[in-house]
Amino acid sequence: MKGYYGEYGGQFVAETLIGALDELEEAFKRFKKDRYARKELNDLFKNYAGRPTPLYYAKNLSDYLGCEVYLKREDLLHSGAHKLNNTLGQAILTKFMDKKRIIAETGAGQHGVATATAAALLGIECVVYMGKVDAKRQRPNLLRMRLLGADVRIVEKGSMTLKSAINEALRDWVRNVQNTHYILGSVVGPYPFPEIVAYFQSVIGKEAKRQILSQAKRLPDCVVACVGGGSNAIGVFKGFLKDDVELIGVEAGGESLELGRHSATLTEGKPGILHGALSYLLQDEFGQVVNVHSISAGLDYPGVGPEHSYLKNTGRVKYGVCFDNEALEGFKVLSRLEGIIPALESAHAVGYVVKSRDYFKGKTVVINISGRGDKDLGIIEALEGNGV
Numbered sequence: 001m002k003g004y005y006g007e008y009g010g011q012f013v014a015e016t017l018i019g020a021l022d023e024l025e026e027a028f029k030r031f032k033k034d035r036y037a038r039k040e041l042n043d044l045f046k047n048y049a050g051r052p053t054p055l056y057y058a059k060n061l062s063d064y065l066g067c068e069v070y071l072k073r074e075d076l077l078h079s080g081a082h083k084l085n086n087t088l089g090q091a092i093l094t095k096f097m098d099k100k101r102i103i104a105e106t107g108a109g110q111h112g113v114a115t116a117t118a119a120a121l122l123g124i125e126c127v128v129y130m131g132k133v134d135a136k137r138q139r140p141n142l143l144r145m146r147l148l149g150a151d152v153r154i155v156e157k158g159s160m161t162l163k164s165a166i167n168e169a170l171r172d173w174v175r176n177v178q179n180t181h182y183i184l185g186s187v188v189g190p191y192p193f194p195e196i197v198a199y200f201q202s203v204i205g206k207e208a209k210r211q212i213l214s215q216a217k218r219l220p221d222c223v224v225a226c227v228g229g230g231s232n233a234i235g236v237f238k239g240f241l242k243d244d245v246e247l248i249g250v251e252a253g254g255e256s257l258e259l260g261r262h263s264a265t266l267t268e269g270k271p272g273i274l275h276g277a278l279s280y281l282l283q284d285e286f287g288q289v290v291n292v293h294s295i296s297a298g299l300d301y302p303g304v305g306p307e308h309s310y311l312k313n314t315g316r317v318k319y320g321v322c323f324d325n326e327a328l329e330g331f332k333v334l335s336r337l338e339g340i341i342p343a344l345e346s347a348h349a350v351g352y353v354v355k356s357r358d359y360f361k362g363k364t365v366v367i368n369i370s371g372r373g374d375k376d377l378g379i380i381e382a383l384e385g386n387g388v
């Protein structure tokens with residue numbers, strides 16, 4: 001059925017938004033057929049954002065772990081994470097629909113920064129909703145968005161994190177849908193958002209496949225990526241879905257699964273509806289969505305993209321968990337051995353490989369480094385003092 005991945009996905013939204021989703025679907029179809037629009041995006045990818053990002057053979061880490069590790073360097077993309085692939089694409093779609101205003105929600109602030117960046121570049125008015133808790137722990141990104149000209153509105157309702165920011169953005173969209181496009185930041189939300197975001201992020205996997213074939217002269221045994229909503233993971237997985245390559249998505253386990261303060265949606269959740277789509281969801285015994293927690297704001301989302309739910313059920317992708325302390329270990333190992341300070345989100349993928357090193361022994365592994373860690377230094381300092 002249209003808009004579904006197996007039984008997951010769909011459009012569970014207010015009637016007022018169906019028209020906007022149809023309009024977006026139609027604009028996306030036109031975009032994919034339009035040579036000039038694709039060229040505009042590819043030029044921006046190359047000359048503005050810095051694509052292709054390198055695939056880097058991490059020799060020191062490989063020696064340390066006893067496997068062959070290649071890092072896909074989305075941390076080197078302009079504005080510091082993979083998010084810009086999606087926001088540049090959707091900003092061009094906004095122009096296609098003749099809309100004059102962009103809104104977005106943000107958790108870690110990376111999607112807000114990437115949206116504000118694309119909006120500044122293309123001259124579009126931009127409003128970003130951010131939970132108060134996130135605004136505090138991701139202050140550098142708050143300042144960045146304001147410098148880029150975005151109107152950042154701090155949300156003081158609900159969990160005051162990503163979940164409440166999305167609710168406010170949806171409310172704004174319902175009121176202003178005539179002139180406003182809502183740029184969702186991950187492969188979540190009602191159809192066609194999961195499809196559009198995956199399409200714009202699939203450039204990661206396309207490049208990674210070409211690069212590993214050229215450098216290692218073979219496909220990898222495994223591709224590993226962290227999963228919040230799931231866009232960097234879908235993006236890199238898309239390049240290898242049809243190949244005999246093991247795909248592993250790593251969710252944030254928070255302090256521990258027992259404490260209940262975690263965000264391992266696919267490992268611990270059950271199917272339910274959140275933000276317009278049916279997918280795995282962390283909920284309590286009464287079906288209420290729970291407040292989630294991990295050290296990385298970008299993985300603090302109680303849901304996950306519907307395509308991931310489908311890939312889990314079909315068994316094509318395996319999903320694992322990395323706890324806060326294991327992610328910190330990944331963060332330190334990569335910083336010290338390779339001189340690369342990863343985002344705490346990406347450190348979950350690294351930490352998973354480090355803790356499962358016996359499993360990966362002798363294998364060729366691609367880890368997607370979804371972003372850089374500058375934004376997280378305050379969190380690291382608060383956790384460890386100056387002795388990191």
Ligand SMILES: *Cc1c(COP(=O)(O)O)cnc(C)c1O
Pocket residue numbers: 081082083108110111185186187226227228229230231232233298299343345346370371372
């Ligand atoms: C936002 C973010 C994530 C999580 O989002 P996905 O949609 O799961 O990719 C991961 N890493 C970084 C660096 C991010 O900014």
